[in-house]
Amino acid sequence: MREEPTARIPIGILGLFIGLIIYGVLIARYVPEVIGAWPTWAQTIVYLVLGIIWLLPLRRFMIWMETGKWSPPEA
Secondary structure, three states: OOOOOOOHHHHHHHHHHHHHHHHHHHHHHHHHHHHOOOOHHHHHHHHHHHHHHOOOOHHHHHHHHHHOOOOOOOO
16 A cells, blocks of 8 residues: 555546546437437436446556556555
8 A cells, every 4th residue: 555645546536537527428429319219228228338337447447546557466
């Protein structure tokens, strides 16, 4: 564990915030045009998947914010 503060955490938080805004705007702008005529149940599944998919890179991103490396530390 680090003992001194680093700039990675505020930079990482800002990067995450900006990335989520961009992702949300892209989803809100383009997905309704593609799936707007689909049945409600199918739209629900698409939005659930898109709402969860942004979490996939989050683990490595959090590891980078804490350690400065993209892979988890060896045990």
